[in-house]
Amino acid sequence: MGEDGTSRFDPAIGRRLRGLREARGLSLSELARRAGVGKATVSGLEHGTRNPTLETMYAIAAALSVPMSALTLDPGAPAGDASPVRGRAVVSTLLEVFREPGATYEMLRLRILAGVEQTSPAHPPGVTEHLSVVQGTIRTGPAAAPLTAGPGEHLSWASDVPHVYAALGGEEALAILLIRTPHDPAAAAGGAPEGAARRSSAG
Amino acid sequence: MGEDGTSRFDPAIGRRLRGLREARGLSLSELARRAGVGKATVSGLEHGTRNPTLETMYAIAAALSVPMSALTLDPGAPAGDASPVRGRAVVSTLLEVFREPGATYEMLRLRILAGVEQTSPAHPPGVTEHLSVVQGTIRTGPAAAPLTAGPGEHLSWASDVPHVYAALGGEEALAILLIRTPHDPAAAAGGAPEGAARRSSAG
């Protein structure tokens, strides 16, 4: 299979892998170390010159804390319910990962069970989160100063501090969360307010 | 990784693969031929003695008309939204595959868009379908004599004839579908009525 001398494989996997790795601020060497695979393997994968084994894919996906399907995006998986990340009371599903010139974006679908309040640790500096409420009432933002929003409203905050997610009103809440990780942490442009959350109501 | 002389890999993948293959009435040789891989590869995979490459997994999943995640069931994928099968207006998601002594069962989640009516071709003789309505109103069964059921109601029919799925009442419908494929097509025990659908309403 693929006999042209250079033996290429699906380049999209390489792009997604590199995107996820860099979005987490991991070097290629560090990811290889955490996954317990060789640097040559990760490098070859990102360049699309290797046809990885399942074992390799599992190891790398685990090191990135994503399900394997976030890397393969296998054709069957619908844009909309591909791959849940992290367990707990807040169920988040990775929908899409894409890179822009200045930053990497991860789009997730959040499902917060009724009455639940969960605190997430701080992200690296420069990372911002943008949440759009679909259903229910959500209280979120920096743990020190959260805000509340209902369906159709949006919240944004700098997530370099611990932040909370809570479903109010005894009802399960649904939201789309966009995490923006700038490639240059210094330039947090296109970001969010400094200390607290900001609420807006679109459309 | 896995240095015990016998070099085993995840046996669950092998079991699922064999289940899906046999549920489709395919021989190992035939599946290998359709997937364009060697018989030794399929055999080794089913026995859990090989660590397949992504390319191999893609080829086999495609030959079975399932997304790769139906074989890997990767840990991230939630029971409930793992892997959609077949496109069109009726979106079906493979939830689980399990084998019993007499038959193989495939459990799917059906989502029928509002107002849609779709006809599916006949399955091999002996195959029966059992549908449980979760939301909306569904009209289904043999195309010649379909029945209608609402939330909490169940429909069963022998699916060796073309059958339809329709969402009534201008509302999207949701259902769980169980497909039973007997290992011995002659003995269609535990099955459904002969010509038409049967409706029941469980407490």
Place this chain on the structure above:
DNA sequence: TCCGATCGTTCCGTTTACGGAACGATTTCA
């Protein structure tokens, strides 16, 4: 301005996944 650390790439020997062929067992049909 060195020097050390770390970056990502490339080279290399080992391991192993691959497909094809050969195999015995089982089934099918004349």
Place this chain on the structure above:
DNA sequence: TGAAATCGTTCCGTAAACGGAACGATCGGA
């Protein structure tokens, strides 16, 4: 009952995925 077909497994040579090591480039601190 024998011959042919097909079943799933096993053997084998080849291709390639693997991890480790060596490489030059880049960055940071003394």
